[in-house]
Amino acid sequence: MRYPGFWQRRGLWARLLWPLGRLVCAEAARRRRRASGRAPDCPVIVVGNLTVGGTGKTPVVIALVEALRAAGHTPGVISRGFGVKVGIEPVDLAEAVAPSSCGDEPWLIHRRTGVPVIVHPYRREAARQLKARYPEVDVIVSDDGLQHHQLARTIEWVVVDGQRGLGNGWCLPAGPLRESPAVLDEVDAVLVNGDEPSRHGAGTRGVPAWRIDFHPQGVIDLFDQSERPITDLAGREVIALAGIGNPARFFAMLEAQGVVIDARALDDHAAPTQTQARAWLADGRPVVMTDKDAVKWPEMPTRAGQVLVVRGGIELPPTLLENTLNTLQS
Incomplete structure (x- = not known):
């Protein structure tokens, strides 16, 4: 998705679209409040973001997977697979033949880490299939699953782009946010890619925040x-x-x-x-x-x-x- 420049400002276009953005924020908040997703029989760590567009989640997922493995865990990854059509059956990256069948980010994660990766539009089904195919997995890392509440989660990390931050602070289509910035006060950790967290309102209300750099x-x-x-x-x-x-x-x-x-x-x-x-x-x-x-x-x-x-x-x-x-x- 192209990131329009007006998402960084509260100018005319953003203000005209602001009422729609309020509705998007309200609906996202309702879904978060009513979240009652089913959990698989192992912990789930979600690595997501509040904004559309990339923030650097993929390197974070790779680093997390490697750290979990170094600590003695057997992690697996689930992902949506942006831009690909997945039917009833999920895509197992061990069987995928090209990025076009599974998405470029899952393909890269699998190639860099070698851990099991399952792609499906429904995170709960992806997690179920991951555990069925790879019962040895004891931690599931959900790539970009912050807004997918059908799957319960143990830990939530939010990655923020240190250059764009949260844009103008408004929800789609008036701004780049998928849900309210208040979510930063509810998650377990905020990682700001390439800048100090304090410049983006992170880490000010008890949720730990760190700067990360590629x-x-x-x-x-x-x-x-x-x-x-x-x-x-x-x-x-x-x-x-x-x-x-x-x-x-x-x-x-x-x-x-x-x-x-x-x-x-x-x-x-x-x-x-x-x-x-x-x-x-x-x-x-x-x-x-x-x-x-x-x-x-x-x-x-x-x-x-x-x-x-x-x-x-x-x-x-x-x-x-x-x-x-x-x-x-x-």
Whole structure:
């Protein structure tokens, strides 16, 4: 979904749409109050957001899964799979053949972690199928399931984009919010991606809030899978590709590493066409993209250095992990 600029301001368009936004907020609050979802026979951790568009949930899910596994748990992931049509039967990523059948984010999570991932539009059914197929799973991580109350949850994390924040603070369609900002006072933790929580009203009413940052670890050459430090790109001119919720965040990260970028922003989850890919490869400059874009890249490079994928992640705050593990054990 495209993120219109007026969502960051309380200008004319936002004010005209504000009555509709009030209705959306009220309905979301009603659903949250009446939530009585059924729980599977293991804890559920929801990683979600209040706004439409990307906030950096996928790196958080990957980091959480890895931390749970390091602590001795056997996690599994459930997801909606944005932009794909799933019928009665869920999609098991162990059987999926391409991102187009399951969604780019679940595909990336499965490839990066190797844990079971089930995609279905109904989170409760996804959780049921996950436990039926993988009974050894003892913690379910729900990717982007904050507003899906059919599934009960043990822990709720909200990820906030540190650049866009909560926009103008109004609900759709007047602003970017799926539900009221008051939800930040009800969840178990707030993670602000790339900024201090206090600048976004988080962590002020007893709910712990932390800043998280994406740390690039290197770049993978799509031609031969070789890895090099991202510092090798300092001073070089590249075509920077990002089809994520907030492409500006990826571009700013590259510029902070000293990379000279020619930015090409796509809509979130969008894939470049084969014509675009061939034109960029013929340009002569390296094409540098996110992990999420790499799974949808349509044209294999013919030589090393043509297509580079930034590999990295986030480090979850130790206190947050300690609190989470303690809750799971209680």
